Amino acid sequence: MITIENLRKSYGKLQVLKDVNVSFEAGKVISVIGPNGSGKTTLSKCILGMALPDSGDIKINGESVLKKHAYRSQIGYMPQIGKYPENMKIRQVIEMIRDIRKDVTTVDEELIGLYRLQEMYDKRMGSLSGGTKQKVSAALAFMFDPKILILDEPTAGLDPISAEILKCKILKEKKRGKLILITSHIMSEIEEVADEVMCLVDGNVKFHDTITEIKAQANEARLSKAIAKIMNGED
Amino acid sequence: MSKIIKYVFYDIIRNKIVLAYTLFLLLLSIGLFNLGGSPDKAVLSLLNLVLLTVPLISIVFATTHFYNSYEFIELLVAQPINRKKIFMSEYLGVAGSLSGAFIVGVGVPVLLFGASLTGFYLLLTGVFITFIFVALAFLASVITRDKAKGIGIALLLWFYFALIYDGIVLFILYAFADYPLENATLAMTAMNPVDLGRIIVLLNLDVSALMGYTGALYKSILGSLWGIGLAFGLLLLWILVPILSSRSIFSKRDL
Numbered sequence: 001m002i003t004i005e006n007l008r009k010s011y012g013k014l015q016v017l018k019d020v021n022v023s024f025e026a027g028k029v030i031s032v033i034g035p036n037g038s039g040k041t042t043l044s045k046c047i048l049g050m051a052l053p054d055s056g057d058i059k060i061n062g063e064s065v066l067k068k069h070a071y072r073s074q075i076g077y078m079p080q081i082g083k084y085p086e087n088m089k090i091r092q093v094i095e096m097i098r099d100i101r102k103d104v105t106t107v108d109e110e111l112i113g114l115y116r117l118q119e120m121y122d123k124r125m126g127s128l129s130g131g132t133k134q135k136v137s138a139a140l141a142f143m144f145d146p147k148i149l150i151l152d153e154p155t156a157g158l159d160p161i162s163a164e165i166l167k168c169k170i171l172k173e174k175k176r177g178k179l180i181l182i183t184s185h186i187m188s189e190i191e192e193v194a195d196e197v198m199c200l201v202d203g204n205v206k207f208h209d210t211i212t213e214i215k216a217q218a219n220e221a222r223l224s225k226a227i228a229k230i231m232n233g234e235d
Numbered sequence: 236m237s238k239i240i241k242y243v244f245y246d247i248i249r250n251k252i253v254l255a256y257t258l259f260l261l262l263l264s265i266g267l268f269n270l271g272g273s274p275d276k277a278v279l280s281l282l283n284l285v286l287l288t289v290p291l292i293s294i295v296f297a298t299t300h301f302y303n304s305y306e307f308i309e310l311l312v313a314q315p316i317n318r319k320k321i322f323m324s325e326y327l328g329v330a331g332s333l334s335g336a337f338i339v340g341v342g343v344p345v346l347l348f349g350a351s352l353t354g355f356y357l358l359l360t361g362v363f364i365t366f367i368f369v370a371l372a373f374l375a376s377v378i379t380r381d382k383a384k385g386i387g388i389a390l391l392l393w394f395y396f397a398l399i400y401d402g403i404v405l406f407i408l409y410a411f412a413d414y415p416l417e418n419a420t421l422a423m424t425a426m427n428p429v430d431l432g433r434i435i436v437l438l439n440l441d442v443s444a445l446m447g448y449t450g451a452l453y454k455s456i457l458g459s460l461w462g463i464g465l466a467f468g469l470l471l472l473w474i475l476v477p478i479l480s481s482r483s484i485f486s487k488r489d490l
Binding site for chain 1 (some may be wrong): 246252304307309311318488489490
């Protein structure tokens with residue numbers, strides 16, 4: 001569904017992505033892992049067109065997305081740190097996005113209900129805690145039933161119950177044939193929801209395999225140990 | 236695009252600075268018209284004050300607004316909307332609301348106390364100046380990510396156009412006083428939208444008779460309808476060049 005070819009991106013002299021070649025299939029949950037600063041967020045920003053790659057191409061369903069914008073209607077994005085206009089209320093933000101996306105007929109409000117966001121509709125975005133902002137981000141990402149979901153450290157600020165709700169939602173959407181990209185550092189969580197793991201180190205794809213394959217390769221029962229073994233083994 | 240402009244408007248109306256700006260202009264204009272003398276005199280004093288304050292307020296307000304709506308822009312960029320559209324909506328929202336404030340604040344008193352062609356030119360010039368300085372503010376904002384630096388550049392631009400430029404022109408006029416400078420001054424005027432606006436209005440007042448040879452030249456060129464059209468065309472260019480270049484910088488930038 002998404003094909004990335006020879007993607008390079010640098011910020012000034014710092015080369016963040018060095019020749020990334022990878023493809024993701026629909027109906028899978030792919031977890032993007034890697035040390036801090038290895039280019040995970042940059043990769044998702046490139047797919048979204050928020051960061052513009054220096055060279056290479058990103059294709060969704062065979063069509064290049066560079067310098068286009070309509071394709072974003074198929075993507076739901078949940079940023080690592082959601083930034084919202086401070087003096088807007090939750091209600092206004094949600095209504096504004098819905099107003100902009102009026103063409104979408106199926107609106108998925110499940111997460112708004114599960115997170116009880118209606119009860120906080122009149123709170124200003126500036127006064128919300130980090131976790132509540134995450135909930136708003138999650139609700140917005142899933143709202144328009146997108147075919148692709150890009151979740152950047154989705155559970156990082158969430159309490160265990162809310163994180164559980166999100167995980168259930170992710171698995172539910174996967175069953176409906178969506179492609180879900182998750183960047184995360186929590187291995188147990190990855191093991192729960194993901195099918196494949198892609199590891200970025202210094203802007204290169206270190207490996208991209210299914211979880212069972214990774215475990216078999218390293219001969220470990222737990223994913224975290226298996227990954228640690230692979231990472232250390234090659235150094 | 237109109238939808239996004241609507242939300243930009245909402246945001247601006249909520250922070251009340253534009254309301255204060257309207258009241259300030261309203262008080263200023265009513266005060267000057269009531270100070271006695273002919274309406275023409277009031278328009279002249281109003282012109283001088285407007286050409287000093289409108290650029291300053293437009294450029295500072297637009298720069299701070301741009302940086303403050305970064306979150307808003309980031310939110311929209313992940314939606315299926317063209318980046319250029321987001322940028323132009325921001326621009327039209329800010330420039331439109333500031334122009335609205337100007338039209339209410341200066342236009343209503345002019346209409347009440349001294350409706351004339353000159354008053355109309357004053358209004359038109361003010362609106363153009365607003366659009367120009369908001370465009371310059373957006374240019375300053377896309378050049379740098381740092382808010383303090385951006386506001387610094389914006390203030391410097393205002394300083395240049397409102398004060399320094401005139402100093403440079405005066406210096407040139409004195410230094411080359413022995414040469415015929417009429418055409419050169421005309422060209423130099425075109426290089427500064429504030430001066431251009433001033434001359435458009437001045438030429439419609441009787442005071443232009445006091446401006447000497449250069450004034451006579453101005454009058455012969457800019458006094459006609461064709462000349463006025465040319466002057467406004469130049470002002471339009473002053474809007475288009477900064478806003479189109481900042482738009483292209485914005486659409487090629489990482490967010």
